[in-house]
Amino acid sequence: MELNRLFDLIPYQIKKYNKEIALGRKENGEWKTYSSNDLKRIVDNLSIGFLSSGISKGDKVAIISENRPEWNFIDLALQQIGAISVPMYPTITSDDYAYIFDHAEVKMIFVGDLTIYQKAADVANERKIFSFDQLDGVEHWTALENKGENGDLASLEASKSEVKPNDLFTIIYTSGTTGRPKGVMLTHHNVLSNLISVSHIMSPPEGTSKVLSFLPLCHIFERTASFCFIYLGYSVYYAENLDKIGDNLKEVQPHVFNTVPRLLEKVYDKIVAKGYELSGVKKKLFFWALNLGLKYDPSTSMGSWYDFQLKIANKLIFSKWREALGGNIMQINSGASALQPRLARVFWAAGIKVCEGYGLTETSPVITASIGTYEEIRIGYVGKIVKDVQVKIADDGEILVKGPNVMQGYYKDPDMTSEVIKNGWFHTGDIGELDGQYLKITDRKKEMFKTSGGKYIAPQVMENKFKESLLIEQLIVVGDGKNYPAALIVPSFEGLREYCKRKDIPYTTDQEMVKKLEILEKYQSELDHYNKFFGKWEQIKRFKLLDQPWGIETGELTPTMKLKRKVITQKYQDKIESIYQA
Structure with a gap:
């Protein structure tokens, strides 16, 4: 038909x-x-x-x-x-x-x-x-x-x-x-x-x-x-x-669902928080399995000893993760923003195939998608170019797309349409690299900024890395025109409470905890750890902890949970300025 x-x-x-x-x-x-x-x-x-x-x-x-x-x-x-x-x-x-x-x-x-x-x-x-x-x-x-x-x-x-x-x-x-x-x-x-x-x-x-x-x-x-x-x-x-969602997963026992990375991050954080609640041998086993999973690369042979350990981890620990998702999951499609590679690693290790894709509303949306096989998945990439779609990288690194999926234009806005569709190619506004048919996103063209020293900062890559911390819920890198990058951080208050419990630090209120010296020192050590992954000019030198999360209703996030950078920087202008005046 x-x-x-x-x-x-x-x-x-x-x-x-x-x-x-x-x-x-x-x-x-x-x-x-x-x-x-x-x-x-x-x-x-x-x-x-x-x-x-x-x-x-x-x-x-x-x-x-x-x-x-x-x-x-x-x-x-x-x-x-x-x-x-x-x-x-x-x-x-x-x-x-x-x-x-x-x-x-x-x-x-x-x-x-x-x-x-x-x-x-x-x-x-x-x-x-x-x-x-x-x-x-x-x-x-x-x-x-x-x-x-x-x-x-x-x-x-x-x-x-x-x-x-x-x-x-x-x-x-x-x-x-x-x-x-x-x-x-x-x-x-x-x-x-x-x-x-x-x-x-x-x-x-x-x-x-x-x-x-x-x-x-x-x-x-x-x-x-x-x-x-x-x-x-x-x-x-x-x-x-x-x-x-948790209840419905167990009732429906689906084979597939779509998600955004933010929800997977929350699932992961809850799993880890439950791991901290364990004691003795169970706790050791949990974190042994977790650390094993964080090293996993599905497209690489990890060796017979690793495979043997992973088999045990799957039986003892990861099987419970799959049960929590209904027990039948064959594929999870993740899109709308960048997926942390460590999440992809640990979920694949657990036999939960998270397939990251990339696209925009203007491209209907899929440009690339990860294929859920061990031979074709590549962690850190947003998959392979899908059938009938063409991709090329412009001289400035911007990802350009052509195909039957590209929109007709913006309604009542021919000028904006002609800005993004040139010579038949749609200009995505994203910066990326192609390795054969595999695409890697490195940043948003319009979100990159320069320090006063003339160094380019790609904030998305950095934010994604820092959010690997169990103590960080949300983070924005700032510093356009300043002499170094800084950050506004919304703590994971659940993670912070767990940390305080383990360290015998009395927890009062969120508002008071973000001001405590020992908490500020802990966040500095978290930043120091993740700063090692970046060049000296990129490293976060100073930060401010906030006591309220950013949300859709309060205006800091889009409905797909992307940061509204302009809104956040305007709303917290005083705090940002105080970072650079200190």
Whole structure:
């Protein structure tokens, strides 16, 4: 069966797999699931409902919700009539909602719950709002579905036939580390080509595998993945929320899930914290296994003695890690930011294949992806260039991309579009190196800065290294135009409490602990340890500990948990200046 538009995936899945469970979500303590045929029926009804409500080809409709099957229903229904979805993060501000509603000329809005509804309703300006949860005074999404029941399927087929592969199917507003978000225009062909490229490197078997999904569907990483899962006949279960991921992993026992490095870091830190709670032989065994894993390189022969020890470590320690992830994990895809190599090493040693990839919203998103085999994985690289995508490195080190996955441009912004797409090549803004087909990211072009001595500093590489410390939760390297780099550090307060317990240091409050001399001395020793990995001009000379973490709601992080450098440096300008005045 020929696939030309993303919604063609529905009949494709029915014909090839006819899934009993295509999508699922927990409601009132029970998993509510939908088959392939349920998916088709609901999506068709919604498409007809949209047409009868005046939504037609080219109209924009916003979706603002946590992950749930209804998200997919609306997305696919809009595609079938040529309408354009505008997905938005639930966590952004009402001001951002208002900007996107107006800029994208949104005609209709779908919200997940009451909190999102209240935020959207404040700035909706007469736009019709439907909800996924049952809310008083708000029309439920099923009203639109009911409108399409027993509708004119012939008119729907006519609408579908008018949708072409190069038609826009979505405008995704990038979270933006600075300024207003930009609307990335993606076609059916952009994303369809990319999901097929990615499907070739998925380890779990087609038709029978399960997925736990928790990264936001409004982000292109999980969005393209969701289409790939339909294509491969995987059953997709949506996690209840981030706090319930551990429980949901044990219930669903998935074969694959997507994540961002920040969540893997938190998983690792929790595992290590539990290791510190052990005593005697159990504690020694735990840290013996952990240290063994941190030396692991899956693509290199480690020798028979190492292999023998690893086999024992797997049986005694690492088997429990796999059980905590449900016991069936065959592949974890990590993207959106850099993965610490030590995490990749220890998880691979534990038989948990973490495959790092790289891409941008503008590239639908996957440019490179790690292949989950011991022969082809290379730690420290973001994988191999995927099928049908071309990559080259510019003279200044910038990564350039060409292929069917590259966006059409930024909505209503031809000047910005022409800045990033030149001679058919998309300029990523990232700096990297190619070793054959393997890509390594070294930094963001716009984030590099110069000290007053004229030395370039690549902050991302340094930040990633320093965050290997169990005592550091978040860190930003500063020092543009200064005579040396410095850092603002948010401690891992969980790690700090554990350290204080081991050293018999009374723990009072977070605010008091970050000022204690013995704690400051400990952080200095942590920095001294990691400074050894960098040149003298790069080493962190001074730092400030902060008593509040950075977050999405408080404005320091993007919805994909990237640092908003401009926001952080402005917010903590006084602290940064005090570092250099001391």
